[in-house]
Amino acid sequence: MNLSYWISHHFFREFALGLFDYRVVGVEKLQFAGGAIIACNHVSFLDPPLVGIAFDEKVYSFARKTLFANPLAAKILRSWQVLAVDRDKPDAASLKATIRLLRDGNKLIMFPEGTRSYDGVPQSAEAGVGLFIAKGRAPVLPVRLFGSYEALPRGAKTLRPAKITLVVGDLWQPDFKSYSETGKELYQALADEVMHRISELRL
Numbered sequence: 001m002n003l004s005y006w007i008s009h010h011f012f013r014e015f016a017l018g019l020f021d022y023r024v025v026g027v028e029k030l031q032f033a034g035g036a037i038i039a040c041n042h043v044s045f046l047d048p049p050l051v052g053i054a055f056d057e058k059v060y061s062f063a064r065k066t067l068f069a070n071p072l073a074a075k076i077l078r079s080w081q082v083l084a085v086d087r088d089k090p091d092a093a094s095l096k097a098t099i100r101l102l103r104d105g106n107k108l109i110m111f112p113e114g115t116r117s118y119d120g121v122p123q124s125a126e127a128g129v130g131l132f133i134a135k136g137r138a139p140v141l142p143v144r145l146f147g148s149y150e151a152l153p154r155g156a157k158t159l160r161p162a163k164i165t166l167v168v169g170d171l172w173q174p175d176f177k178s179y180s181e182t183g184k185e186l187y188q189a190l191a192d193e194v195m196h197r198i199s200e201l202r203l
Contacts, residue, residue: 062085172197
């Protein structure tokens with residue numbers, strides 16, 4: 001970890017422990033070497049750091065490209081291993097860079113739903129995460145957050161009292177030979193399977 005990442009990681013972990021009684025169920029499943037897609041449900045702006053602080057190593061995540069418009073904000077976000085993404089017009093260079101990160105053994109947080117849920121209930125997956133699974137050839141670790149919707153739901157301006165728990169599932173390495181689909185159909189099938197595994201996780 002660089003210094004900026006280390007400071008923010010420890011600050012937010014202490015913040016989450018103190019304010020939300022943050023805990024991780026299945027913490028032993030986080031201890032594995034190599035790259036992976038950390039796939040999580042998405043219900044709050046708090047979700048990326050709440051997943052990231054569960055790991056004792058650096059993990060990458062995404063943020064809207066517009067957040068990088070300010071040079072200082074961009075510098076800070078990049079120091080936190082945050083990658084800019086344009087959901088409306090993803091460019092080939094960004095896709096290739098992300099796939100390279102996975103193939104180089106890095107861990108990357110992704111939200112298969114693509115956007116935050118309006119009601120806290122898991123939504124259907126978009127095909128994008130399936131593309132990275134197929135091209136990056138990295139395993140997938142499904143995780144599910146409980147309580148972050150109650151703490152800061154979509155549209156809320158202030159934090160609310162809540163108890164937040166991250167439930168960790170089993171590492172999944174897809175058997176690509178078992179899929180008859182190709183191209184976009186394969187990407188969607190992989191994304192649907194990931195979302196199913198996330199939705200099956202319980203407290």
